[in-house]
Amino acid sequence: MDNQGLKIIDHWISGEEKEVSRMACDKNTKPFGNGMPDSIIIHYTAGKSGKSSAEYLCRKNVQASAHIVLDRSGHIYQLVPFDTIAWHAGKSSYKGRSGFNNFSIGIEIDNAGVLEKVGDKYKAWFGSLYSESEVVQATHRNEASPRYWHTYTEEQISKIFELCEALMDRYPTITSILGHEEISKGRKQDPGPAFPLDRLRQRFFDSREDTSANNDKSEGYVEVSSLNIREMPSIHAGLAASPLPEGTKVRILQEHSGWYKVEAVTEGWVSAQYVALKS
Numbered sequence: 001m002d003n004q005g006l007k008i009i010d011h012w013i014s015g016e017e018k019e020v021s022r023m024a025c026d027k028n029t030k031p032f033g034n035g036m037p038d039s040i041i042i043h044y045t046a047g048k049s050g051k052s053s054a055e056y057l058c059r060k061n062v063q064a065s066a067h068i069v070l071d072r073s074g075h076i077y078q079l080v081p082f083d084t085i086a087w088h089a090g091k092s093s094y095k096g097r098s099g100f101n102n103f104s105i106g107i108e109i110d111n112a113g114v115l116e117k118v119g120d121k122y123k124a125w126f127g128s129l130y131s132e133s134e135v136v137q138a139t140h141r142n143e144a145s146p147r148y149w150h151t152y153t154e155e156q157i158s159k160i161f162e163l164c165e166a167l168m169d170r171y172p173t174i175t176s177i178l179g180h181e182e183i184s185k186g187r188k189q190d191p192g193p194a195f196p197l198d199r200l201r202q203r204f205f206d207s208r209e210d211t212s213a214n215n216d217k218s219e220g221y222v223e224v225s226s227l228n229i230r231e232m233p234s235i236h237a238g239l240a241a242s243p244l245p246e247g248t249k250v251r252i253l254q255e256h257s258g259w260y261k262v263e264a265v266t267e268g269w270v271s272a273q274y275v276a277l278k279s
Ligand SMILES: [Zn+2]
Pocket: 042, 043, 044, 088, 180, 188, 190
């Protein structure tokens, strides 16, 4: 992908003033723990504009915040540095873990969310009206029938791909991208079906998990006498199980910056240099 030069310096996105604004949102001060963040959570703001949402989330008396708010032109507002926990996930759980603020970078995208048809217009919960060209009728992954949703702009979609790429380059602990709708199922609908969440994930994560187990390249064996298996692809991450002895057969589920996510007795991450691929 063509990265147009989003850089992260000292846990802040750096860029020209017209592309990036840094907002002082100093209510968040708690740093992430070791091996964190490991996820990116995608949200929509359900607000009127990116700027107004960013300003709202920065208020001292508001018990919510996010690392990034992305407006409809693709302009980035950064509110919280990436080494600090923000308050975007709320009550959340996924695959046995809860409290995703502690694990994740929160990206809020300026989008009105669910819309209601009123005459030939579509109305947001806060009263703004949108024309048909900004609306898609689609069924949410957690629902059974279609509703009307505000579309995301091309500038937003391309900026999100760019942002995720910059974040994952800078923070190799990040191994998943999830929607708020997936970690707060039933309570939240964002980013909703107008957002290409699955395409975003496909772009960054090798989908070996979904490919046939007969694929030769997806198996290997441990080449050293003892290999640590970790919860995250980082030497600082905790051990997922006892070290794997030499010769242990592993199925490779995913690859990330010199690490393989493997399935052996348990699932975890091992340094790829010690695994010989079956040929
Ligand atoms: Zn959300």
